[in-house]
Amino acid sequence: MPRDASQSVGEASARLDSLLSEIYVKSKGEVCGLSRAQFDSILAEIARKYLPADTTQSEICDFYGTLRVEELALARACAIGNEHAWEVFLTRYREKLYEIAGYITKESSTARELADSIYADLYGTRTRDGQRASKLASYTGRGSLEGWLRTVMAQEHVNRYRRQRRLVSLDEEAEEGAQFATTEPEPAIVADPRVETAVDEVLAALAPEDRFVLASYFLDERTLADIARTLGVHESTISRKLDKLAKSLRKQILASLGRRGMSRRQAQEALEVDVRDLRVNIRSRLAQETGGRAFTKKKAETPAGDGS
Amino acid sequence: MTEIPKIVRQRLQANTKLADHPEPNLLNAFVEQSLAERERVQILQHLSQCVNCREIVALSIAEPDVAEVVSLARAHAGWLSWPTVRWVAAAACIVVIGAIVAIHQTHDSGQHSAIRVSMSTHAIVDNAAPSQSPNLNPAPVQAAERRTSRKTSGNQKVTDAAPFEIADARTASPFSEVVPGRAKDSGPQGAEQAIGGPTTNDNGMNAESGTFFPDDLATESLAPRWTLSWDGVLQRSVDSGRTWQTVPVASHLILRALAANGLDIWVGGKAGALFHSSDAGQHWTQMLPIANGQPFVGDIVGVEFNDGLHGKLTSSNREIWITSDAGQTWQKQ
Numbered sequence: 286m287p288r289d290a291s292q293s294v295g296e297a298s299a300r301l302d303s304l305l306s307e308i309y310v311k312s313k314g315e316v317c318g319l320s321r322a323q324f325d326s327i328l329a330e331i332a333r334k335y336l337p338a339d340t341t342q343s344e345i346c347d348f349y350g351t352l353r354v355e356e357l358a359l360a361r362a363c364a365i366g367n368e369h370a371w372e373v374f375l376t377r378y379r380e381k382l383y384e385i386a387g388y389i390t391k392e393s394s395t396a397r398e399l400a401d402s403i404y405a406d407l408y409g410t411r412t413r414d415g416q417r418a419s420k421l422a423s424y425t426g427r428g429s430l431e432g433w434l435r436t437v438m439a440q441e442h443v444n445r446y447r448r449q450r451r452l453v454s455l456d457e458e459a460e461e462g463a464q465f466a467t468t469e470p471e472p473a474i475v476a477d478p479r480v481e482t483a484v485d486e487v488l489a490a491l492a493p494e495d496r497f498v499l500a501s502y503f504l505d506e507r508t509l510a511d512i513a514r515t516l517g518v519h520e521s522t523i524s525r526k527l528d529k530l531a532k533s534l535r536k537q538i539l540a541s542l543g544r545r546g547m548s549r550r551q552a553q554e555a556l557e558v559d560v561r562d563l564r565v566n567i568r569s570r571l572a573q574e575t576g577g578r579a580f581t582k583k584k585a586e587t588p589a590g591d592g593s
Numbered sequence: 594m595t596e597i598p599k600i601v602r603q604r605l606q607a608n609t610k611l612a613d614h615p616e617p618n619l620l621n622a623f624v625e626q627s628l629a630e631r632e633r634v635q636i637l638q639h640l641s642q643c644v645n646c647r648e649i650v651a652l653s654i655a656e657p658d659v660a661e662v663v664s665l666a667r668a669h670a671g672w673l674s675w676p677t678v679r680w681v682a683a684a685a686c687i688v689v690i691g692a693i694v695a696i697h698q699t700h701d702s703g704q705h706s707a708i709r710v711s712m713s714t715h716a717i718v719d720n721a722a723p724s725q726s727p728n729l730n731p732a733p734v735q736a737a738e739r740r741t742s743r744k745t746s747g748n749q750k751v752t753d754a755a756p757f758e759i760a761d762a763r764t765a766s767p768f769s770e771v772v773p774g775r776a777k778d779s780g781p782q783g784a785e786q787a788i789g790g791p792t793t794n795d796n797g798m799n800a801e802s803g804t805f806f807p808d809d810l811a812t813e814s815l816a817p818r819w820t821l822s823w824d825g826v827l828q829r830s831v832d833s834g835r836t837w838q839t840v841p842v843a844s845h846l847i848l849r850a851l852a853a854n855g856l857d858i859w860v861g862g863k864a865g866a867l868f869h870s871s872d873a874g875q876h877w878t879q880m881l882p883i884a885n886g887q888p889f890v891g892d893i894v895g896v897e898f899n900d901g902l903h904g905k906l907t908s909s910n911r912e913i914w915i916t917s918d919a920g921q922t923w924q925k926q
Contacts, residue, residue, distance in 0.1 A: 313824060316824070335632075351627065355822065355824075373825075373868055374862070376825075376849045376892055376894060376909065377825075377849055377894075377911075379894065379909075380850075380894040382896045384895075387654050392851075421620070423616070423617075425618045425620065427616065427618045427619065427621070427622035427627065427628070427772055428621035428622040428625040429621070430623060432621040432624060432653065432655070433618060433621045435621070435624075435653045435654075435655065436617040436620045436621040436624070436649065436650075436653040437617045438652075439649045439650075439652035440617055440620075440649050442646055442652065443648050443652070445647050447645075480600055481604060484598075484600055484601055485604055485608070488601070488604055488605065488608065489608075493634055493638040493640075493641050494634075494637050494641075496605075496638075496641035496642075497640050497641040497647075499597070499639050499653075500605055500641050500642075500647065501647060503597060503605065504602065504605055504606060504644065505644065505648070507651060511651060514654055515624070515625045515650060515651070515654060517791075528594065528595050530596035531594075531596065531597050534597055534598075534601055535597075535598065537599070538598070554676060555600075556598045556600065557598070562640035589603045
């Protein structure tokens with residue numbers, strides 16, 4: 286290796302080592318019972334998880350600078366069973382767990398059950414390969430520990446709700462007026478496939494944020510304020526974005542249908558037709574049976590990521 | 594709101610993603626806006642197609658009053674938010690200029706009375722040596738009792754010896770350090786600069802105004818943010834969470850709960866320790882809740898004060914104590 290290259294590699298390594306020392310001190314890992322070597326190993330594991338293999342040491346240093354190292358040390362110390370760390374964690378977060386559960390479930394007994402269940406996962410009542418498996422071992426410090434607890438609880442709540450929905454009895458459904466249809470006959474009228482193709486093409490070209498806003502507002506029926514809070518912008522920004530998107534979508538779809546040989550009038554009529562009148566065989570096109578909001582209609586249960 | 598064609602709604606539903614769900618660390622970092630742009634786009638791409646994960650994200654967002662206490666790493670700022678930022682910045686400048694003018698006018702007319710008030714306060718904190726700079730010593734314990742005793746009613750008892758020494762937030766004490774990892778400057782001087790650092794003379798008085806009250810804290814127009822570190826230390830940011838300073842409350846104190854309402858700050862911690870400041874952390878009073886002759890036992894793990902008078906304490910043994918007179922009297926629920 287040329288001298289200059291080896292010198293710069295050496296400097297980068299020295300910088301990384303110095304940064305790791307600094308981070309260890311900031312994390313107060315020693316107070317939690319984590320050795321320097323243990324903490325370095327945790328950081329390296331997190332870097333491997335999120336950064337590509339060809340990341341430079343400078344980029345790794347920058348990445349480490351974004352982590353919540355104090356909370357990371359606390360969580361990982363709890364995961365290995367450090368008593369002092371648990372005392373701190375419980376004093377700080379046990380009450381919050383119940384508050385978060387109450388906010389998510391909106392009902393006290395369900396909230397208590399959810400909080401107790403999550404607490405058991407955090408403490409590590411289950412074992413894996415003979416070792417205590419604590420969910421806190423999966424916290425990586427990318428965000429606050431409190432926020433991570435919120436997300437974990439929300440995920441558990443969503444998955445539980447879906448599992449329970451699967452067990453709703455048919456008698457209950459019939460009482461609620463649900464109809465159990467027989468096999469549908471082949472549709473007599475087939476919609477113009479150019480419409481769906483044009484719409485798919487335009488939707489695929491949307492920026493992810495635009496599509497997210499559309500789905501949140503029109504499918505999930507979220508309020509403008511909720512969507513704005515998710516994206517960290519003002520409510521009026523979302524309102525303007527939605528208006529602009531809705532108008533632009535129509536224009537682009539009409540243009541796409543025009544390129545596919547439809548006249549302007551035909552294209553406009555095609556967009557005005559209610560999708561229920563098209564009698565398109567939706568089942569063959571949908572990946573899953575979807576509805577509006579996740580918690581208001583039946584859906585095929587597909588657990589969200591478990592964070593492992 | 595302009596509607597979208599029904600076929601668009603149907604196709605939005607149709608193109609769903611059922612695999613490769615982001616794990617909670619990434620979803621949470623997305624909610625807290627601490628992801629790099631590349632990762633943020635990937636998460637948005639998934640969220641736009643996954644109703645499950647959108648639901649999780651919606652439930653993960655803290656209620657607005659809680660979110661103000663938890664610092665966000667970065668606010669996503671699109672070009673559309675510039676008009677809002679511009680008007681907010683202009684309004685903030687006007688408020689700051691007006692406050693500075695008002696303080697200067699007050700300073701000219703009330704300088705001597707401010708010195709008298711601050712000297713008496715100084716004497717309370719350090720009654721053993723009133724001519725010296727305030728520092729940590731046992732005298733403030735008596736001061737806390739004295740100040741507490743002035744507020745004591747039938748339901749509140751003053752103990753003989755509180756185990757805490759109340760620190761004076763004005764001094765450059767060992768506690769006055771900038772939180773590493775968050776602030777660009779560090780050390781006591783950096784901390785003072787971060788809060789608009791007054792220059793103090795040997796007596797701890799503000800060299801410019803001749804008072805013990807830092808001008809920047811007195812004229813601060815933007816509400817500070819508060820948080821507790823994981824090891825129970827109170828921290829304050831006056832620059833929207835970019836830098837944080839440790840705020841000394843009392844020695845040997847581990848805090849676990851915090852409520853902030855304007856300049857009123859309540860903190861609670863181990864062994865029923867409860868402290869209140871009505872001037873954004875400059876001075877602290879220890880409160881000793883008692884209900885029906887019984888003192889509060891256990892660790893305080895929750896503090897709520899929606900206004901200056903009505904508050905609630907939660908203990909580690911799940912007791913709830915409420916007050917409707919800013920902590921003068923308490924009832925156990």
